[in-house]
Amino acid sequence: MSDTVHPLQPLLHDEIPLTRALGLEVVSYQAGTLTLKAPLAPNANHKGTAFGGSLYCMALVAGWGWLHLALREAGIDDGQVVIHEAQVKYQAPVEGELVAVCAPPPVEAWERFVAMYQRRGRARISLDARVLGEGGDALRFSGQFVLQR
Amino acid sequence: MSDTVHPLQPLLHDEIPLTRALGLEVVSYQAGTLTLKAPLAPNANHKGTAFGGSLYCMALVAGWGWLHLALREAGIDDGQVVIHEAQVKYQAPVEGELVAVCAPPPVEAWERFVAMYQRRGRARISLDARVLGEGGDALRFSGQFVLQR
Numbered sequence: 001m002s003d004t005v006h007p008l009q010p011l012l013h014d015e016i017p018l019t020r021a022l023g024l025e026v027v028s029y030q031a032g033t034l035t036l037k038a039p040l041a042p043n044a045n046h047k048g049t050a051f052g053g054s055l056y057c058m059a060l061v062a063g064w065g066w067l068h069l070a071l072r073e074a075g076i077d078d079g080q081v082v083i084h085e086a087q088v089k090y091q092a093p094v095e096g097e098l099v100a101v102c103a104p105p106p107v108e109a110w111e112r113f114v115a116m117y118q119r120r121g122r123a124r125i126s127l128d129a130r131v132l133g134e135g136g137d138a139l140r141f142s143g144q145f146v147l148q149r
Numbered sequence: 150m151s152d153t154v155h156p157l158q159p160l161l162h163d164e165i166p167l168t169r170a171l172g173l174e175v176v177s178y179q180a181g182t183l184t185l186k187a188p189l190a191p192n193a194n195h196k197g198t199a200f201g202g203s204l205y206c207m208a209l210v211a212g213w214g215w216l217h218l219a220l221r222e223a224g225i226d227d228g229q230v231v232i233h234e235a236q237v238k239y240q241a242p243v244e245g246e247l248v249a250v251c252a253p254p255p256v257e258a259w260e261r262f263v264a265m266y267q268r269r270g271r272a273r274i275s276l277d278a279r280v281l282g283e284g285g286d287a288l289r290f291s292g293q294f295v296l297q298r
Contacts, residue, residue, distance in 0.1 A: 015195035018203055021170035046164035052232040053209045054167055057202035083201040087236045 008034075008065050022057055026065070032104045034066040037097055050094035050131075050138075058100035059129040059141035060086065066102035066127060067145055074114055079147040084124065086143040092133040102129040113147070121149040157183075157214050171206055175214070181253040183215040186246055199243035199280075199287075207249035208278040208290035209235065215251035215276060216294055223263055228296040233273065235292040241282040251278040262296070270298040 006026040012019045023042050027035040036058055043054035060083060067081050104110065105127055116123035124146050131139040155175040161168045172191050176184040185207055192203035209232060216230050253259065254276055265272035273295050280288040 016200050016202075017191055017193065018170065018200055021167065021191070042166055042170070044166065047229065051165050051167055053165075053202075053206035056205050056209070056235075060202045060205070080196065083239055085236075085238050086205075087234075089234050090232055 008069060011068075012061065012065065016061070018057065019061060022054060024058065024061060027099070029069055032070070034062055034069065034102045036062050036065070036100045040094070040096055040098065043098055047093070048095075050098055052090055052139075054098060055090070055094065055100075055131045055139040056086075056088055056141065058098050058131055059088070059102075059139055060143060062100040062102035062129040063127040063141065063143045063145065066104075066129075067125070067147070070104070070110070071147070076114070076117065076147075079117065079149055082146050082148070084144045084146045086141060088142075089140045090138070091140065092136060092138045094131060094133055094138045099132045100129060101132065102127060117147050123147050157218060160217075161210060161214065165210070167206065168210060171203060173207065173210060176248070178218055181219070183211055183218065183251045185211050185214070185249045189243070189245055189247065192247055196242070197244075199247055201239055201288075203247060204239070204243065204249075204280045204288040205235075205237055205290065207247050207280055208237070208251075208288055209292060211249040211251035211278040212276040212290065212292045212294065215253075215278075216274070216296070219253070219259070220296070225263070225266065225296075228266065228298055231295050231297070233293045233295045235290060237291075238289045239287070240289065241285060241287045243280060243282055243287045248281045249278060250281065251276060266296050272296050 009026040023038045043050050045051040113123045113125040126144050129141045130137040158175040172187045192199050194200040262272045262274040275293050278290045279286040
């Protein structure tokens with residue numbers, strides 16, 4: 001971690017105002033893995049744990065943000081990313097800070113996605129993200145994202 | 150619609166503060182169907198349409214709120230409702246107000262759920278919710294909720 005704010009953070013805060021309400025911060029983007037965090041208070045529910053909708057938003061933004069950064073690294077900046085479908089499993093409550101992580105998909109899936117986009121101007125990729133809990137994942141998120149010109 | 154605020158609205162705002170950030174309001178609970186709404190501005194994304202995380206939150210809260218109200222009507226007030234799994238499909242962008250609806254599940258599924266809870270103190274039910282779009286559903290949400298003592 002460093003004292004400088006990753007440029008993805010103001011981008012998210014400007015373009016998706018709900019990320020400010022979540023208190024979302026970019027922790028790091030290292031070795032291809034994006035890590036986000038948010039405090040519990042604005043995201044709490046009636047049981048004093050994290051609201052399931054906040055967990056989903058953190059995972060969704062981790063996936064969207066990962067794709068945004070990876071595409072720029074690949075020299076692709078003419079596309080729009082939208083979420084198409086998602087499946088989530090809530091496995092444990094989150095009783096403190098919300099930490100969401102998105103790691104790269106398999107290399108072959110990524111290469112197929114980039115090649116398809118370059119050929120057709122539209123491609124789809126499945127990304128897994130998760131929100132960490134005590135001793136395991138609190139939320140497992142699988143999202144199918146579409147990139148289109 | 151009436152000028153009085155449905156009591157579910159302050160309950161949601163107090164117990165899940167993110168619902169205030171969403172600008173969520175309870176429109177009506179009529180004929181067993183719960184309708185919620187929220188303005189676009191706090192829920193917008195970089196394309197000026199609704200953020201996918203906000204659509205999910207509206208549908209999740211519609212499902213949770215519907216279950217809360219239906220359980221009280223059934224005389225059950227000793228359980229905690231948690232979301233276990235969810236599957237969502239984004240079908241169209243939302244370009245104005247977000248309107249989320251949760252209608253009752255099939256009667257047999259509801260009766261089985263209530264009977265199971267009364268016998269075992271734990272039961273699971275699948276609820277469908279949706280966020281309306283122009284000419285069809287913008288988001289289809291299917292959530293598996295667990296009620297436990």
